[in-house]
Amino acid sequence: MTAETARRLTARDYKSALKPVWCPGCGDFSILSAITMAMAEIARPPEEVAVISGIGCSSRVPAYTNCYGFHGVHGRALPLATGLKLSRPDLLVIAAGGDGDGYSIGGNHFLHACRRNVDLTYIVMDNQVYGMTKGQPSPTTPPEWDSAMVPGGTGLRPFHPLVIALAAGANFVARAFSGDPSGTAQILVDAIRHPGFSLIEILSPCVTFRPEEREWAKQVHPAAVEETGDRAQAARRVLTDDGFNTGILYCGDRAPYQPAFAASGMEPAGGGAAGNADFDMEFRP
Amino acid sequence: MTQAETQKRASVPDATTALASPTIAFAMLGSGGSGVMTAAEILLRAAARAGYFGLMTKSFGPQIRGGEAAAFVTLSTQPVETQADQVDLLFAIDWKNAGRFAGELQLSTDTLVISGEAGAELPDIATAPRPRLEEINLKALTRSHKGTRPNMVALGAVAGAIGLPRDAIADLVQERLSKKGEAAMAQGLTAVDLGFDEAANFALAQLAPAPEDTPRWIISGNQAAGYGAIRGGVRFAAAYPITPATEILEWLAPRLQKIGGLLVQAEDELASINMIIGGSFGGAAVLTATSGPGLALMSESIGLAVAAEIPLLVIDVMRGGPSTGIPTKSEQSDLNIAVYGLHGDAPHVVTAPNSISDCLFTAQWSTHLAESMQVPAIMLSDQSFGQALGIVEKPAELAFATRRAVAEAPGQDYQRYALTATGVSPMALPGTPGGQYTADGLEHSETGTPSSGVADHNRQLEKRLRKVVDFEYGDHWAQIEGDGTAAIVTWGSATGPVRQAMRRVDPEGRRLRLISLRLISPAQPARLARALAGCSQILVVEQSQMAQFFGYLKAQFELPPMADLYARPGPQPFRAAEIAAKLEEWLS
Structure with a gap:
């Protein structure tokens, strides 16, 4: 695709015809819009983009785009995306999902994806609840939130994804709010352009199981600080803020992990590869 | 003194x-x-x-x-x-x-x-x-x-x-x-x-003086498995260290690098299997290697590869189980998890090499099967092959012509999971304009769109089973030697001791017949029935306390009721003398 035709791409070109399964009023609709707006701004043709997810309401997002997609098993979006990006560095790879998928069942992969720093953009649509299974507490749910599965609340301190990401080595950390799709799209564009592993934690109200989250619209505010490349400073800020400031909170300069991979690309794989004379030699006595 | x-x-x-x-x-x-x-x-x-x-x-x-x-x-x-x-x-x-x-x-x-x-x-x-x-x-x-x-x-x-x-x-x-x-x-x-x-x-x-000078190789089963996979086209691997499979990874890592490929050390087996699913989705032929505990962790995602029709190779170098078991000693006791370990009706391929040098052939063949059918293949090697060094005849160089069916220029009506005559549907690789689809572990229609409908479920189940059952596996499904009327049916590392025992008990090769299955699943009952034609006695030999192979043969192969069994657990390897004594007793 030439640069001229690429410029004509709009958000609509990245949206599929499928109707989302989300509830009316779900924050994820706006995030889907933000993703397609960001894509149009980045202007990579849809076939060069892959959206990878696990399981949950927000993990349905790949099929709602017009890109290549993979809707895998619960919690494994990040290794799936990692394997794709390492073997196909030519692609733009985005991983997406929810707080349960990314921070609970996929928690170990979250740590190691931050640490490995492959050039991926990870979008977490955090609604602080398990929606698809009809309302159980997630790692980011407040301790007192009452539910059928955990009556009286978990009593547990919520997981703090941003500070964990900083500690584990993520190269770009931001917070956004689904109620502001254009602002979210702009952060996404920066995240995608930034080399290495980028985490965008997007507050996305669950109107069905956490209707009180509608109030988030009144609570969010832009971060009152400049973005920083100082990890300690960023960590201190995110640990002490009110959890509702949005913007780019950390922007590092670690080189992404991308070992050479020449055998990739469009070559159909499998079968027929001959022996290698050097390897044969190794086994001669 | x-x-x-x-x-x-x-x-x-x-x-x-x-x-x-x-x-x-x-x-x-x-x-x-x-x-x-x-x-x-x-x-x-x-x-x-x-x-x-x-x-x-x-x-x-x-x-x-x-x-x-x-x-x-x-x-x-x-x-x-x-x-x-x-x-x-x-x-x-x-x-x-x-x-x-x-x-x-x-x-x-x-x-x-x-x-x-x-x-x-x-x-x-x-x-x-x-x-x-x-x-x-x-x-x-x-x-x-x-x-x-x-x-x-x-x-x-x-x-x-x-x-x-x-x-x-x-x-x-x-x-x-x-x-x-x-x-x-x-x-x-x-x-x-x-x-x-x-x-x-x-x-x-x-x-005694050495036989005529034919080229010899010194190779371990783990090296042979790694090299076989490379010959089969594998270029991307992700794995987590585990005894006794680690040598496959350590052999592959620098060599993949040398030929433009890559091995990534993953954070756990859940990551290993999903990384290679991602790599295969992108178009690379891929593998991971592990042992029983790792295979157990991977099972859910191998099912994903079945549903999303992603080719990949998992090499399980078996060790004594259950649980941590005996990591440094061999046992043939992962057959059940390899064959039956996936949830749902999940057709896939399970293979097993029958010697150290056959680890090379079987890994290459398994890659070929996985790529041809867009299906996960599990190869069951074991510690006695993997960590032993053998002097073997230089393995033959074989090439398989079939490659993954790829949609080169998908049109308007492209359907990733189209119902085809073979059950195999051309896969659009990311980067190909017009081929965009979402691979999914959810049941789906031919386009890949999630569907819980009766018709879609039946059609996709049927397609995924048919492509694996109808595939032409050829003569590689088993190693058959001799044409006596007393058949020994075995698999994997039990084959060598059985073969050596047969030479002792029946040096002329008149009474005994060896049938060692290289293709464990899908079951080939008609082929086994043909291979057993004319036999009046059958003995199944395996290294598993619960006789997993025998049970599988009885369930899926219509094994004749007169079939006898010699099964015991590891960790002690089978010796020719032990099998020979059993054969003498069985034949008398």
Whole structure:
């Protein structure tokens, strides 16, 4: 695709015809819009983009785009995306999902994806609840939130994804709010352009199981600080803020992990590869 | 007087000239750092250069580093598929903790035991079978020849005792020590010659002349599996370390790098399997290697690869189970999890190599099957192949013409999961305009759109089963030898001992028939029925307490009711004598 035709791409070109399964009023609709707006701004043709997810309401997002997609098993979006990006560095790879998928069942992969720093953009649509299974507490749910599965609340301190990401080595950390799709799209564009592993934690109200989250619209505010490349400073800020400031909170300069991979690309794989004379030699006595 | 001296006098050999034997087995023992493994490997390599076949297995104490070690080597003019029933020669550089190898050392009155420790109190394992005892004072010899090392003297003594050519040994010693300079090389040769001189005092059967000089390879099952996968086209791997599969990964990592591929060390097996699913979705042929515990962790995502029709190879190097079990010893007890371990109706391929060198072929073939059918393949190797070094005939170079069906130029009506005659649908690779689809573990329609409808579920289930069942597997499905009316049905590492036992019990090859399944799943009942035609007796042999293979054959292959079973768990490997005794009893 030439640069001229690429410029004509709009958000609509990245949206599929499928109707989302989300509830009316779900924050994820706006995030889907933000993703397609960001894509149009980045202007990579849809076939060069892959959206990878696990399981949950927000993990349905790949099929709602017009890109290549993979809707895998619960919690494994990040290794799936990692394997794709390492073997196909030519692609733009985005991983997406929810707080349960990314921070609970996929928690170990979250740590190691931050640490490995492959050039991926990870979008977490955090609604602080398990929606698809009809309302159980997630790692980011407040301790007192009452539910059928955990009556009286978990009593547990919520997981703090941003500070964990900083500690584990993520190269770009931001917070956004689904109620502001254009602002979210702009952060996404920066995240995608930034080399290495980028985490965008997007507050996305669950109107069905956490209707009180509608109030988030009144609570969010832009971060009152400049973005920083100082990890300690960023960590201190995110640990002490009110959890509702949005913007780019950390922007590092670690080189992404991308070992050479020449055998990739469009070559159909499998079968027929001959022996290698050097390897044969190794086994001669 | 030491025990060695007492018995030495009691057992002066009466033969003055050494007899030629087609097979000789020896063991070398020593504590950590004594160089037992180096010496044994040089002997194995020298034998390979001289044209012999052989097998070397290793045993270590539980220490991570520096513990006692034992090398077991069988050399022969014939292919060696299992260690000999007993050793002809045991050389102990020292006896520290040697009792640990009690279950593994098979000595008899015919065994020559050489103690490298002068005046040592020999453990029961060395004296109880009343073998011939000799002594070489390694400490005195190495002290009087500056720079010589005990393991090199031992190496020379073993080579001399069994009749390996001195020149082949000398060449290898020089190659090994060339980096250490001229002096080290000279000292190495001196040590070897000291050993040869000492060995001249002992009479032992010598190896019969080697067969005609055909090219030999020295290779482990794990190396062979890795190389087979590369030959099959694998270029991307992700894995988590686990005994006894790690050598596959360590062999592959630098070599994949060399040919433009990549191996990633993942954070766990859940990540390994999903990373390779991602790589395969992108178009690479991929593998991971693991053992039972890792396979268990991967099971959910192997099911994803079935549903999303993603080709991949999982090599399971089996070890004793369940749970952590016996990581360093072999067992054929992961058959059930490999065949039945996926939830839902999830057709996939399960294969098994039947020898060390067949690990190469089967890994290549399994990659070919996975790619051709867009399906996960699980190859069941095991520790007895993986961590053993074999001298084998150079494996044939085979190429399979089939490649993954790829949608090169998908049109408007492209459907990723289209219902085709073969059940295999061309896969659009990311980057291909017009081919965009979402791969999904959710049941889906032909386009890939999630669907919980009856028709879509039935159509996609049928397609995924059909592509695997209708595939033309050809003659590779089993190794069939002999046409006797008494058939032994077996698989994997039980095959070698069975084959060697058959040669003993039925040297003419008139009574017995070997059927070793290389394709475990999908079951091939019609093929097995044809292979069993005319048989009046069937014996199933396997290394599993619960007889998983036998149960599988009965359930899926319509095994005739008269079929008999010989099954036992690991960790003790099958020996030809054990199987031969069973065969004699079974046939009588």
